[in-house]
């Protein structure tokens with residue numbers, strides 16, 4: 001039987017990177033796919049479907065209410081908009097013109113990240129809000145936050161869980177961030193799009209938390225907003241304004257409801273055991289290659305098993321950059337997490353690998369190292385390039 005890869009003429013991808021937007025995020029479980037497929041053939045009242053999603057999100061997060069939007073980045077923009085307009089429909093339809101002077105959004109400078117591939121300050125500003133960055137790139141103090149919370153502030157944004165705990169350790173903790181904002185009655189919006197700890201942020205007192213439907217939850221592309229009923233309602237109403245171009249369809253909402261039910265019924269240990277077995281095999285095979293070393297790790301808050309592969313600095317070996325490039329250049333395309341590539345490290349995530357994929361990756365690595373001995377291949381990345389340059393290169397492929 002031909003596959004969709006064949007019929008659409010697209011190259012198969014082995015995703016050893018995790019739920020990345022550029023790779024179509026997670027592979028959706030068959031049970032969830034079946035519900036999405038059935039939903040696509042139906043007519044429904046969208047408010048009622050959103051109401052059911054709200055109940056499911058409450059079960060998942062313990063929040064009073066929830067709603068579904070186009071993606072997590074949309075969730076941030078929409079929550080920011082809601083913090084400025086409340087449920088005032090006329091105001092909702094006026095954005096990005098903000099009424100009444102309450103248009104500032106406070107965020108620590110160290111939390112200015114790419115939400116996916118767009119900078120978070122751009123996502124905030126598209127609502128008409130003004131971004132107030134506090135502190136320095138790797139430091140922030142309570143006095144920075146306290147001084148920033150003027151009457152013009154509509155909300156404060158906090159980012160968490162991205163790549164485990166690799167945020168600078170001297171930024172404000174969520175606990176003190178919330179405590180200080182609560183004293184001034186400023187709502188805290190938490191971007192937890194990479195998170196899987198669905199209950200703790202709400203229980204710590206966050207007013208709005210945003211999760212991804214398509215990353216670790218394993219649904220179709222969608223963003224989950226959860227929090228107090230008033231604020232979530234104000235988020236839901238943004239569909240009538242700036243939320244319109246970010247809206248979610250019935251398939252996205254059905255995917256969220258179904259993925260939540262699946263998540264709450266599944267045994268996560270089982271998936272981890274399967275991944276661990278595969279990762280152990282992979283590590284053994286990598287250790288047998290001269291100059292490469294590998295070890296199994298598990299990031300806090302990550303539901304997956306990961307392997308860190310280190311390439312020794314050796315003229316007879318490809319650099320981690322070159323290896324990364326070599327893996328991505330074949331058929332099937334093999335994509336890994338290259339966040340630490342400048343340090344000679346490639347990260348392999350085992351969430352979306354089929355049985356045998358780990359062996360195929362090993363063979364490709366061996367083949368690539370052999371090839372390299374005979375040519376200058378793989379040295380084409382200049383030292384000046386960074387991960388973002390390389391990402392932009394993949395967009396250029398569309399044009400050429």
Ligand SMILES: *Cc1c(COP(=O)(O)O)cnc(C)c1O
Pocket residue numbers: 021071072073074114115116159160161162191192193194212213222223
């Ligand atoms: C992926 C991610 C986003 C963006 O999520 P989308 O659903 O792709 O819009 C935002 N914030 C963080 C921390 C993320 O990891």
